[in-house]
Amino acid sequence: MTQRLIVIGGDAAGMAAASQARRRRDRGDLEIVAFERGHFTSYSACGIPYWISGLVPERDQLIARDPETFREKFDIDVRLRHEVTAIDLDRREVVARDLDGGGEVRERFDTLMYATGAVPKKPDWADTDAGGVFGMQTLDDGAALRDWLDSEPRPRRAVVVGGGYIGVEMAEALIQRGLAVTLVEQAEQPMATVDPDMAELVTDAMRGIGITIRTGLGVTGLEETDGRVSAVVTAEGPIPTDVVVLGLGVRPNTALAEAAGLPLGTTGGIRVDRRMRVQGVPDVWAAGDCVETVHRVTGMAVHVPLGTHANKQGRVAGINIGGGYATFAGVIGTAVTKVCELEVGRTGLREKDAAAAGFEFVSVIAESTSRAGYYPGARPMTVKLIAEKPSGRLLGAQIVGWSEAAKRIDTLAVALWNGMTVDDMTGLDLGYAPPYAPVWDPVLIAARKAVDALAAR
Amino acid sequence: MTQRLIVIGGDAAGMAAASQARRRRDRGDLEIVAFERGHFTSYSACGIPYWISGLVPERDQLIARDPETFREKFDIDVRLRHEVTAIDLDRREVVARDLDGGGEVRERFDTLMYATGAVPKKPDWADTDAGGVFGMQTLDDGAALRDWLDSEPRPRRAVVVGGGYIGVEMAEALIQRGLAVTLVEQAEQPMATVDPDMAELVTDAMRGIGITIRTGLGVTGLEETDGRVSAVVTAEGPIPTDVVVLGLGVRPNTALAEAAGLPLGTTGGIRVDRRMRVQGVPDVWAAGDCVETVHRVTGMAVHVPLGTHANKQGRVAGINIGGGYATFAGVIGTAVTKVCELEVGRTGLREKDAAAAGFEFVSVIAESTSRAGYYPGARPMTVKLIAEKPSGRLLGAQIVGWSEAAKRIDTLAVALWNGMTVDDMTGLDLGYAPPYAPVWDPVLIAARKAVDALAAR
Numbered sequence: 064m065t066q067r068l069i070v071i072g073g074d075a076a077g078m079a080a081a082s083q084a085r086r087r088r089d090r091g092d093l094e095i096v097a098f099e100r101g102h103f104t105s106y107s108a109c110g111i112p113y114w115i116s117g118l119v120p121e122r123d124q125l126i127a128r129d130p131e132t133f134r135e136k137f138d139i140d141v142r143l144r145h146e147v148t149a150i151d152l153d154r155r156e157v158v159a160r161d162l163d164g165g166g167e168v169r170e171r172f173d174t175l176m177y178a179t180g181a182v183p184k185k186p187d188w189a190d191t192d193a194g195g196v197f198g199m200q201t202l203d204d205g206a207a208l209r210d211w212l213d214s215e216p217r218p219r220r221a222v223v224v225g226g227g228y229i230g231v232e233m234a235e236a237l238i239q240r241g242l243a244v245t246l247v248e249q250a251e252q253p254m255a256t257v258d259p260d261m262a263e264l265v266t267d268a269m270r271g272i273g274i275t276i277r278t279g280l281g282v283t284g285l286e287e288t289d290g291r292v293s294a295v296v297t298a299e300g301p302i303p304t305d306v307v308v309l310g311l312g313v314r315p316n317t318a319l320a321e322a323a324g325l326p327l328g329t330t331g332g333i334r335v336d337r338r339m340r341v342q343g344v345p346d347v348w349a350a351g352d353c354v355e356t357v358h359r360v361t362g363m364a365v366h367v368p369l370g371t372h373a374n375k376q377g378r379v380a381g382i383n384i385g386g387g388y389a390t391f392a393g394v395i396g397t398a399v400t401k402v403c404e405l406e407v408g409r410t411g412l413r414e415k416d417a418a419a420a421g422f423e424f425v426s427v428i429a430e431s432t433s434r435a436g437y438y439p440g441a442r443p444m445t446v447k448l449i450a451e452k453p454s455g456r457l458l459g460a461q462i463v464g465w466s467e468a469a470k471r472i473d474t475l476a477v478a479l480w481n482g483m484t485v486d487d488m489t490g491l492d493l494g495y496a497p498p499y500a501p502v503w504d505p506v507l508i509a510a511r512k513a514v515d516a517l518a519a520r
Numbered sequence: 521m522t523q524r525l526i527v528i529g530g531d532a533a534g535m536a537a538a539s540q541a542r543r544r545r546d547r548g549d550l551e552i553v554a555f556e557r558g559h560f561t562s563y564s565a566c567g568i569p570y571w572i573s574g575l576v577p578e579r580d581q582l583i584a585r586d587p588e589t590f591r592e593k594f595d596i597d598v599r600l601r602h603e604v605t606a607i608d609l610d611r612r613e614v615v616a617r618d619l620d621g622g623g624e625v626r627e628r629f630d631t632l633m634y635a636t637g638a639v640p641k642k643p644d645w646a647d648t649d650a651g652g653v654f655g656m657q658t659l660d661d662g663a664a665l666r667d668w669l670d671s672e673p674r675p676r677r678a679v680v681v682g683g684g685y686i687g688v689e690m691a692e693a694l695i696q697r698g699l700a701v702t703l704v705e706q707a708e709q710p711m712a713t714v715d716p717d718m719a720e721l722v723t724d725a726m727r728g729i730g731i732t733i734r735t736g737l738g739v740t741g742l743e744e745t746d747g748r749v750s751a752v753v754t755a756e757g758p759i760p761t762d763v764v765v766l767g768l769g770v771r772p773n774t775a776l777a778e779a780a781g782l783p784l785g786t787t788g789g790i791r792v793d794r795r796m797r798v799q800g801v802p803d804v805w806a807a808g809d810c811v812e813t814v815h816r817v818t819g820m821a822v823h824v825p826l827g828t829h830a831n832k833q834g835r836v837a838g839i840n841i842g843g844g845y846a847t848f849a850g851v852i853g854t855a856v857t858k859v860c861e862l863e864v865g866r867t868g869l870r871e872k873d874a875a876a877a878g879f880e881f882v883s884v885i886a887e888s889t890s891r892a893g894y895y896p897g898a899r900p901m902t903v904k905l906i907a908e909k910p911s912g913r914l915l916g917a918q919i920v921g922w923s924e925a926a927k928r929i930d931t932l933a934v935a936l937w938n939g940m941t942v943d944d945m946t947g948l949d950l951g952y953a954p955p956y957a958p959v960w961d962p963v964l965i966a967a968r969k970a971v972d973a974l975a976a977r
Contacts, residue, residue, distance in 0.1 A: 075959070110894060110954045124894035127959075359949075370959050371952035392947035399951030408951050437567060437581035467924065470957070473950045474930040480948060481938035490849035491937060492816075493930045494856030494865050495828035497567045500927070502532070502584075502827050 066093050068384060069157055069172035070139075071147045071319070073099025074106065074201075075370050076351025076377035077178030078133065083381025085137045093385075095139045096170055098159050100146035101203045104130050109370050111205040112229070115212075116236035122209075125202060150175065150323035152344070174346045174384055177320060177333065178377065181313035181352035181368045188284045188296075189224075189309060195292035196285065196307045199229050211306060212240060218305030219243060222295050224282050226253020230310020231265070231402050234274050237308070245275040245302055247282055247295065256398060257461045258413050260428065261447055264463045268403040277302070313368050315353045328355040330366035337390040339380035348384060350376035357393035359480065360411055360458060361420040367394050396459075397476040399469040408472030411459030411479045414449060423452040425516040431505035433467045435497035442466045446509040448475075448485060455484035455517050460509075467499070474506050485513035523550050525841060526614055526629035527596075528604045528776070530556025531563065531658075532827050533808025533834035534635030535590065540838025542594045550842075552596045553627055555616050557603035558660045561587050566827050568662040569686075572669075573693035579666075582659060607632065607780035609801065631803045631841055634777060634790065635834065638770035638809035638825045645741045645753075646766060652749035653742065653764045656686050668763060669697060675762030676700060679752050681739050683710020687767020688722070688859050691731050694765070702732040702759055704739055704752065713855060714918045715870050717885065718904055721920045725860040734759070770825050772810045787812040787823035794847040796837035805841060807833035814850035816937065817868055817915060818877045824851050853916075854933040856926040865929025868916030868936045871906060880909040882973040888962035890924045892954035899923045903966040905932075905942060912941035912974050917966075924956070931963050942970035 068084060070077045081095050097104075105128045113119040123129075130141040142159070148167075149158040157175070160167050183198030195218070197208045212218055221237045223230045226248035234246045246253060246269070253269070253276065254262040270276060277299075284296035285307065294301035315332040317325070326342050328334045332355030334342040339354075341347040351373035358365045372394060382389040397410040417424045426449045434441040444464035451458050460475035462468050478488055488510035495502055503511075525541060527534045538552050554561075562585040570576040580586075587598040599616070602625075606615040614632070616625050640655030652675070654665045669675055678694045680687045683705035691703045703710060703726070710726070710733060711719040727733060734756075741753035742764070751758035772789040774782075783799050785791045789812030791799040796811070798804040808830035815822045829851060839846040854867040874881045883906045891898040901921035908915050917932035919925050935945055945967035952959055960968075 107892060107894070107954065107959065109952070109959070110892060113895065113954060118896060119894050369952065371950070371961075374959055375947065375964075390947075392944070395949045397949040397951050399953045399956050401953065401955040406956075410949070410951075435564060435567060437564070437576050438570060439575060467927065469953070469955075470924065470928065470951055471930070473928070473948075473961075473963075474934055476949055476951070477931055477934040477938070477940075481934070481940070483934075483938070487849070490832065490847075492852045492854040492867070492933055493828070494854050494867075494927055494933070495566070495826065496856045496858065496926070497564065497570060498858040498926075499856050499863075502564065502566070502831055504828075504930075506930075507832075 065091060066173040067171055068093055068095045068174045068176060069170055070095065070097035070176040070178060071157065072178035072180055072351070073097050073104040073141060073143070074178070074180055074351070075373040077176060078105045078128065079374050079377030080176045080178065080348065080350060080381035080384065081133070081139050082137050083378050084384040085139060087382070087385025087387055090138045097133070097139055097141045098145040098147050099141065099143050100162060101201055102143055103202045104128060104133060104141055106202045107370065108200065108202065111199060111202065112232040112236040114205060115208060115233065116239040118239070122202070122206065147319060150319060152323055175348065176380060176384065177325065177341065177347065177349040177353065178351045179316040179319060179353045182316045183309050183313050184311040185309060186311070188282065191285055191287065191292070193285065193287040193290055193292045195305060196309070198309045199233060200313055208308070220304045221306045221308065222247060222302055222304040223308045223310050224295065225310035225312065227256060227310055227312055228398070228400050231269065232400065233308045233310055234269065235272065235403055238272055238274055245277060245304070247280050247297065247302070248276065248278045249281045251278055253278070254407070257407060257409050257463070258447065261445065261461045261463050264445065265402050265405055265407060268405040272403045313352065315366060317353055320353070325349070328364045330355040330364050332366045338383045339376055339391060348380045350380045356391065359393040359395050363420070365394065367396065369398065395476060395479055397472060399472060401469065404465065406464050406466065406469035408462040408469040409460070410472050410476040411457065412449060413459060417449055417458050422458055424449050424458055425452055425513060427509060427512040427516050429505065429509035429512045431508050432501055433464055434499060435501050438497040440466070444468050444505050446505045448509045448513045450485045450513045450517060452517060455486050455514070457483055457485055457488065471506060485510045485517070489514060522548060523630040524628055525550055525552045525631045525633060526627055527552065527554035527633040527635060528614065529635035529637055529808070530554045530561040530598055530600070531635070531637055531808070532830040534633060535562045535585065536831050536834030537633045537635065537805065537807060537838035537841060538590070538596050539594050540835050541841040542596060544839070544842025544844055547595045554590070554596055554598045555602040555604050556598065556600050557619060558658050559600055560659045561585060561590060561598055563659045564827065565657065565659065568656060568659065569689035569693040571662060572665060572690065573696040575696070579659070579663065604776060607776060609780055632805065633837060633841065634782065634798065634804065634806040634810065635808045636773040636776060636810045639773045640766050640770050641768040642766060643768070645739065648742055648744065648749070650742065650744040650747055650749045652762060653766070655766045656690060657770055665765070677761045678763045678765065679704060679759055679761040680765045680767050681752065682767035682769065684713060684767055684769055685855070685857050688726065689857065690765045690767055691726065692729065692860055695729055695731055702734060702761070704737050704754065704759070705733065705735045706738045708735055710735070711864070714864060714866050715904065718902065718918045718920050721902065722859050722862055722864060725862040729860045770809065772823060774810055777810070782806070785812040785821045787821050789823045795840045796833055796848060805837045807837045813848065816850045816852050820877070822851065824853065826855065852933060852936055854929060856929060858926065861922065863921050863923065863926035865919040865926040866917070867929050867933040868914065869906060870916060874906055874915050879915055881906050881915055882909055882970060884966060884969040884973050886962065886966035886969045888965050889958055890921055891956060892958050895954040897923070901925050901962050903962045905966045905970045907942045907970045907974060909974060912943050912971070914940055914942055914945065928963060942967045942974070946971060
């Protein structure tokens with residue numbers, strides 16, 4: 064008898080799961096229905112800042128696979144603008160509302176895939192009917208901001224609240240569109256995804272392209288004029304603006320899961336096992352920004368909302384739903400970003416993470432170049448390593464550089480993934496040629512320096 | 521009592537050893553004398569093609585540390601243009617000849633560091649007194665070629681014999697200097713450092729910038745006119761030329777070692793242990809292009825003459841000579857090069873190496889892009905993986921791409937170094953952001969494809 068898979072959420076995790084399940088089970092065996100409350104499927108949320116800036120001209124370039132492709136090529140019944148409002152685990156049903164006025168439907172499932180993603184953290188002060196205040200998580204959010212930027216009176220000033228990846232990337236995008244941009248950050252520095260000494264390099268680059276950075280400052284309210292935002296309120300007075308973008312991070316979108324009684328972990332994400340099964344709930348799976356996962360270095364639960372994990376986890380869930388076997392091995396916190404031409408990469412633990420997890424460690428910073436010093440285009444590159452004491456095991460790494468820098472974090476990520484010590488790393492056989500590295504690769508220079516630091520203690 | 525270290529060979533391995541030994545033992549404890557038969561110390565041989573092409577304008581840019589620095593900063597008695605002609609192990613002496621006419625000296629040693637590097641393979645037909653025929657291994661070789669290219673009558677045509685890294689890089693350099701270049705390769709394809717399917721991409725790029733490639737063709741002799749080379753002779757007739765560059769590879773420079781009775785391995789390189797001690801010969805050390813080392817995948821002895829190994833091995837030897845403890849962990853055959861704007865990386869075994877070593881394997885090729893497809897500047901990237909059957913252990917990898925490609929081989933090199941399977945690799949937490957990769961990193965796409973290929977068998 065034909066079984067039925069219901070997918071809640073039509074972005075990376077949900078559609079990766081659906082298409083992997085379809086690869087293993089045909090329509091006669093498994094019917095697949097996917098509900099997506101937005102207008103789009105499987106798009107690159109990470110690409111939104113580049114569409115806002117104009118670097119990517121067309122919205123549809125961000126869409127990896129449209130609903131027609133899923134319908135025709137994968138035989139998946141994708142229903143856009145349908146918001147699932149309830150999950151009935153006992154009756155094995157979901158209730159979905161057609162957001163374009165078509166009423167409510169009930170759909171039976173044998174297997175449920177929960178992939179609702181995350182929602183931007185929105186403080187109370189941002190809860191307003193005034194126009195011009197935007198979270199930035201979905202392509203619909205991006206489209207709303209684009210419309211606002213193109214509307215009259217034309218916005219000229221922007222305030223970005225929060226200096227994580229999205230905040231920093233949006234600040235740059237808005238500068239590139241010609242707005243005057245102020246980034247307001249509650250902590251002492253934006254880009255807290257890397258240690259302060261490395262973040263300082265990024266802050267300098269942001270100031271260099273004209274972003275005003277206000278640190279140690281919280282936003283407490285909004286001012287409005289004629290139904291439009293006109294300023295953010297801070298302890299140091301109002302900052303006039305025509306648009307506010309929230310970059311305060313996201314939280315797992317679990318309202319529906321909670322109501323249905325799915326288990327949440329300490330991070331607020333849904334608890335899943337290594338095969339992406341919701342813990343203790345038969346035939347219910349979850350993946351992507353709505354789940355928590357395991358950090359391989361600390362062994363602790365973490366919530367790391369990134370498209371790369373959503374895709375991998377969705378694939379794992381789909382393989383298992385399809386009758387195969389796959390597991391998700393956890394994360395080590397690798398991330399890369401480009402800020403004002405500066406390339407930033409990180410993996411593993413920052414100093415404060417390592418301290419919080421109870422590790423003793425040394426940290427070193429090595430200055431080097433992207434290419435042999437004499438080769439045209441060589442640019443500075445800074446590599447930071449954090450190594451456990453006295454074992455020498457790599458705990459974390461960060462790279463900041465001006466070109467060909469960020470993706471080198473992968474070399475360190477694979478070393479860390481495999482539990483290498485910095486001493487072992489000094490022997491690594493990495494590629495050398497003058498257009499790509501000095502004869503001592505920046506990674507090797509940093510490893511040597513870490514070995515020296517460990518010996519000195 | 522002060523001990524005495526004699527270093528034979530003043531390039532990467534020798535001087536890395538000398539300076540590491542000095543770091544641990546001061547002058548009162550260890551006197552260091554280094555003999556170098558050429559005019560330079562510690563230079564980047566890998567940079568020579570870029571100096572020939574003019575991309576690197578000044579010769580001295582290639583010199584990492586000059587003799588004065590070693591003398592003044594490291595207290596190392598560097599003697600240039602001194603060729604060691606004999607090693608007397610019984611009397612613990614070396615004999616050196618001053619090539620600028622200063623006669624012969626004998627110097628006592630307690631510890632000997634042998635770092636004579638490699639010499640270009642030179643077939644009998646290349647043994648000529650005619651001008652215009654060059655091996656390309658030392659900075660002196662490069663200087664001689666530069667002089668020849670600037671001499672009258674000005675050379676207009678070049679033949680490069682052999683299509684390995686040096687041959688290919690020199691062919692490009694000579695095209696960039698405006699010469700008409702023919703590359704003659706005995707095998708069916710140049711760039712045999714990667715598998716034929718990947719090498720084809722490189723060959724196309726070489727033809728694209730105007731290099732004439734003649735394959736399946738051996739050079740059997742030279743024609744000379746007025747003491748200058750005028751053609752290379754082949755089975756398909758003479759190829760007229762004004763300059764011949766040998767790119768036939770190099771062999772360990774061991775004449776002196778053999779005469780002294782140092783043990784040579786099957787590859788022709790000096791046999792050393794993991795601390796870089798010459799096997800069975802007390803207080804004699806060797807490192808760099810003159811030694812053989814262990815390939816970590818096959819466990820077999822290999823000769824891999826690369827500056828990166830020379831530096832690492834020299835460092836290891838120097839730490840040990842200085843009283844510390846370090847080992848060289850072997851190689852996995854990682855190499856990168858840039859050919860006609862094409863970036864090429866490789867690590868581990870090629871298909872033919874894997875077959876020769878007795879492995880059963882699958883190999884897959886995955887096409888992807890350097891950045892998210894919608895992000896400006898995304899260029900094609902081809903990743904090839906070779907995985908053991910049925911274990912899935914990664915045996916080798918190759919990457920060819922148009923930008924930001926080559927150094928990604930490091931990610932695969934570290935995976936291979938740690939014995940990862942392609943299945944494990946599909947879970948790797950690599951950096952993702954649109955300027956750096958599609959949401960499925962090219963490395964992960966290739967790993968998934970390899971998993972599928974293993975399952976299909």
